[in-house]
Amino acid sequence: GRHRAGGRIRRAMKVMTWNIKTGGGTRLAAILAVLGQARPDLLALQELRHFDRQDGRRMREVAEALGMTAHLAPSAFGQPVAVLARPPLVLTRTGSVRWRLHHAAATAVVPTAAGPLRLVSTHLNPFSPYRRMREARWLAARYASRRKLVLLAGDLNALDPGTDHTAELAALG
Numbered sequence: 001g002r003h004r005a006g007g008r009i010r011r012a013m014k015v016m017t018w019n020i021k022t023g024g025g026t027r028l029a030a031i032l033a034v035l036g037q038a039r040p041d042l043l044a045l046q047e048l049r050h051f052d053r054q055d056g057r058r059m060r061e062v063a064e065a066l067g068m069t070a071h072l073a074p075s076a077f078g079q080p081v082a083v084l085a086r087p088p089l090v091l092t093r094t095g096s097v098r099w100r101l102h103h104a105a106a107t108a109v110v111p112t113a114a115g116p117l118r119l120v121s122t123h124l125n126p127f128s129p130y131r132r133m134r135e136a137r138w139l140a141a142r143y144a145s146r147r148k149l150v151l152l153a154g155d156l157n158a159l160d161p162g163t164d165h166t167a168e169l170a171a172l173g
Contacts, residue, residue: 013041013042013089013112014038014039014040014041014042015040015041015042015043015044015119015151015153016035016038016040016042016043016044017043017044017045017046017121017153017154017155018031018035018043018044018045018046019045019046019047019123019154019155020045020046020047020048021047022047022049022079023047023048023049023050023051023058023079028062032062032065032066035066036065036066039086040086041085041086041089042083042084042085042086042089042110042117042119042151043066043068043083043084043085043086044081044082044083044084044106044119044120044121044153044154045081045082045083045084045121046079046081046103046121046122046123046154046155047079047081047103047123047155048072048079048080048081048082049079049080051072051080051082052072052074052080056072059072059080059082063084066084066086067086067087068084068085068086068087069084069085069087069090069091070082070083070084070091071083071084071091071094071096071106071107071108072106073095073096073097073098073104073105073106073107073121074096074098074104075098075101075102075103075104076098076099076104077102077103078101078102078103078104078123079103079104079123080103080104080106081103081104081105081106081121081122081123081154082106082121083106083107083108083119083120083121085108085110089110089111089112090110090111091108091109091110092108092109092110092111093107093108093109094106094107094108094109095107095108097122097139097142100135100138101122101123101124101125101135101139102123102124102125102126102127102131102135103122103123103124103125104122104123105120105121105122105139105154106120106121106122107119107120107121107143112149114149115148115149116148116149117148117149117150117151118143118145118148118149118150118151119151119153120139120143120150120151120152120153120154121153121154122135122139122152122153122154122155122156123154123155123157124136124154124155124156124157125157126155126157132156132157136156139152140152
């Protein structure tokens, strides 16, 4: 939608996050079609297996196909993650976290009309609730700010994959 701020009309920013699951595999073309239709302004992607090979060739191809610029964060133990922006938005002050997380975190500051926004794309530990909570607390402590806009997005693995959560989810509003 659009809203008026300071006499100017601004368009709301569309943000999307997606764990494409082990690099997308044979589904990558379909994933790109959905993302192309959704046209997010900012995008957080997770499980980008092999996107860091050949000097990041696959990441560049995906970003180009979407008309976006990307920052890829490789992982020491798991899979890479990324943040992407659609021009005229630009990614500034990019960074990567590899060692404190099972997967990784990609960060970038995006200048917006409301002020700089730090976007953090991450994928928390899928195997251990204790480690997942430790990763979430560490990320919150590292990036939280009372004065700056921060958005933490990604696969937060709130529900472990080995448990049937049907009853828990049905009870939610």
